Amino acid sequence: MSSENFKPSNFKGWEPAVNTTPLSQYASAKILAAHRDRLSSQTISGLFASDPRRAETYLISAAGLELDFSKNAIDQPLLKTLAAMAGEAGVAEKRTAMVAGEKINSSENRAVFHTALRDFTNSDPQVDGESIKPGIEDVLQKIRILTSNIHGGKWTGYSGKKIRHIINIGVGGSFLGIKAVLDGLQPWQRDDITTHYIANIDPTELHQVLTNIDAETALFIVASKSFSTLETKLNATAARSWMLEQGVPEQDIHRHFVAISSNISAATAFGIAKDNIFPMGDWVGGRYSLWSAIGLMIPLATSYAVFERLLKGAGAMDQHFLTAPFTENMPVVMALLGIWHQNWLGAESHAVIPYDSRLTTFPKHLQQMDMESNGKTVTRDGEAVHYHTGAVIWGDVGTNGQHAYHQLFHQGSRLVPIDFIVPLQSCNPIGAQHRWLVAHAFAQSQALMQGKNLEQARAELANKGLNESQLESLARQKVIPGNRPSNMLTMDRLTPENLGALVALYEHKVFVQGIIWNLNSFDQWGVELGKVLGNKIFDCLSEDAFSDVEDSSTNRLIKKFKLLND
Numbered sequence: 001m002s003s004e005n006f007k008p009s010n011f012k013g014w015e016p017a018v019n020t021t022p023l024s025q026y027a028s029a030k031i032l033a034a035h036r037d038r039l040s041s042q043t044i045s046g047l048f049a050s051d052p053r054r055a056e057t058y059l060i061s062a063a064g065l066e067l068d069f070s071k072n073a074i075d076q077p078l079l080k081t082l083a084a085m086a087g088e089a090g091v092a093e094k095r096t097a098m099v100a101g102e103k104i105n106s107s108e109n110r111a112v113f114h115t116a117l118r119d120f121t122n123s124d125p126q127v128d129g130e131s132i133k134p135g136i137e138d139v140l141q142k143i144r145i146l147t148s149n150i151h152g153g154k155w156t157g158y159s160g161k162k163i164r165h166i167i168n169i170g171v172g173g174s175f176l177g178i179k180a181v182l183d184g185l186q187p188w189q190r191d192d193i194t195t196h197y198i199a200n201i202d203p204t205e206l207h208q209v210l211t212n213i214d215a216e217t218a219l220f221i222v223a224s225k226s227f228s229t230l231e232t233k234l235n236a237t238a239a240r241s242w243m244l245e246q247g248v249p250e251q252d253i254h255r256h257f258v259a260i261s262s263n264i265s266a267a268t269a270f271g272i273a274k275d276n277i278f279p280m281g282d283w284v285g286g287r288y289s290l291w292s293a294i295g296l297m298i299p300l301a302t303s304y305a306v307f308e309r310l311l312k313g314a315g316a317m318d319q320h321f322l323t324a325p326f327t328e329n330m331p332v333v334m335a336l337l338g339i340w341h342q343n344w345l346g347a348e349s350h351a352v353i354p355y356d357s358r359l360t361t362f363p364k365h366l367q368q369m370d371m372e373s374n375g376k377t378v379t380r381d382g383e384a385v386h387y388h389t390g391a392v393i394w395g396d397v398g399t400n401g402q403h404a405y406h407q408l409f410h411q412g413s414r415l416v417p418i419d420f421i422v423p424l425q426s427c428n429p430i431g432a433q434h435r436w437l438v439a440h441a442f443a444q445s446q447a448l449m450q451g452k453n454l455e456q457a458r459a460e461l462a463n464k465g466l467n468e469s470q471l472e473s474l475a476r477q478k479v480i481p482g483n484r485p486s487n488m489l490t491m492d493r494l495t496p497e498n499l500g501a502l503v504a505l506y507e508h509k510v511f512v513q514g515i516i517w518n519l520n521s522f523d524q525w526g527v528e529l530g531k532v533l534g535n536k537i538f539d540c541l542s543e544d545a546f547s548d549v550e551d552s553s554t555n556r557l558i559k560k561f562k563l564l565n566d
């Protein structure tokens with residue numbers, strides 16, 4: 001499907017004008033359409049054949065990462081035009097505004113300043129004319145002290161035993177980033193601490209964690225920027241009750257609960273001791289908050305030094321993002337390629353496939369970071385968009401995917417651009433396993449590009465001795481179109497620094513795309529309606545008599561639930 005076929009007006013109540021040129025507010029968009037026509041007669045393999053230096057030309061190194069984007073159907077004129085569009089959209093100006101602490105989250109009137117949390121330069125980040133550096137340093141110091149006290153046994157549970165189980169209670173941005181990072185930091189995790197997560201409101205999750213910990217050695221971290229998230233509040237209340245049931249004296253419960261929030265009064269009202277609350281500024285967005293005190297579990301499960309290395313890696317990517325020209329800027333180039341694929345070539349999703357088991361949760365973190373940021377259809381100025389915005393982000397680790405959905409990548413009818421993420425050295429080398437893993441990653445991107453034509457398929461089958469009539473139909477089924485784009489993102493090893501840079505890379509990619517699509521990437525009004533209706537339906541499920549909600553399907557479901565549960 002090309003973008004021209006996208007007809008949002010098929011959806012009632014959401015009828016923006018459909019423009020035949022996507023992003024036509026930019027002069028460069030018209031030229032991009034011409035580039036698409038020009039390049040439609042080329043293949044990626046053909047571009048390699050005509051340029052022996054292609055692999056070096058379409059390569060960016062920054063902050064320990066290397067992006068090889070040569071296996072995309074792009075050339076220099078196209079790249080320059082895409083970069084010009086970023087210029088027209090005001091990416092540079094917005095980038096400056098972000099790191100100047102301006103309130104670019106206009107609908108919530110907030111600054112977007114997660115970069116200040118990992119800024120190890122001599123700059124003085126300010127919000128509302130006030131330096132936020134002293135506050136950042138105070139919180140880091142508080143984290144450092146708690147980490148040292150827990151590891152050193154100075155902070156113990158009520159019975160004097162060392163803390164052995166740390167449980168993060170938080171959801172969305174107060175969960176996914178922490179889990180993605182801690183999975184990545186597995187070689188740096190302490191042996192004497194086990195980490196657990198309670199995110200979902202599903203009681204099964206709570207049950208599974210509570211049956212695997214021991215109250216005397218448990219520390220719960222209630223992570224909630226707003227301290228109003230239903231899931232987190234309910235789970236924290238349940239965990240508190242469970243601790244009391246296990247015999248933790250009420251007066252000692254504070255030794256088992258800490259919280260992170262920008263809503264100190266709500267955390268205090270919940271019963272968290274004031275000294276145990278780690279504040280965060282409202283200038284940190286939830287999905288960008290792992291760098292703040294929300295990431296507390298990271299140093300607790302590893303060490304403060306590792307947390308700092310993670311921050312420094314992200315800071316190095318920030319510096320690259322802030323200074324490199326657009327055509328040599330890793331997040332900008334990834335953002336532009338994404339927009340090219342979504343808006344000009346009709347891709348609807350984007351797959352992220354890490355070839356490292358430690359990055360299993362990373363695509364999930366990206367789903368929140370990207371889809372909650374750019375899953376929008378109204379511009380910053382309240383106008384309906386006339387183009388596709390955020391892609392469906394998905395993925396899982398290779399090689400598992402090769403035995404599942406990679407078939408669709410190779411022969412499916414949809415275009416799915418892919419980021420392969422490959423650490424070139426393993427932290428857990430066993431035999432030739434890692435060499436095989438990397439071989440498969442490289443082979444996937446090569447196969448996607450090269451494909452297999454009918455002649456090749458015929459020749460293969462003829463070699464196997466198939467006769468003409470058997471051969472023809474089978475050969476067609478074995479054709480692999482090829483010419484499918486992918487990025488190869490490599491690093492020497494998955495170190496704390498490289499992991500920090502990787503997460504920051506995608507944050508900036510999402511930022512750039514949001515600017516070009518003219519969205520406010522920092523609010524999430526879409527999730528609110530479900531919360532409101534959830535409250536209403538909860539009342540219906542709980543009350544003896546309930547007045548019908550608007551549709552008969554939901555009414556029937558409510559009645560069925562009540563029949564089974566009341």
Ligand SMILES: O=P(O)(O)OC[C@H]1O[C@](O)(CO)[C@@H](O)[C@@H]1O
Nearest residue numbers: 171172173174224225226229286
């Ligand atoms: O940290 P909080 O305030 O509990 O919010 C959790 C998550 O809920 C959301 O607001 C919406 O689902 C996310 O943006 C956020 O990360």
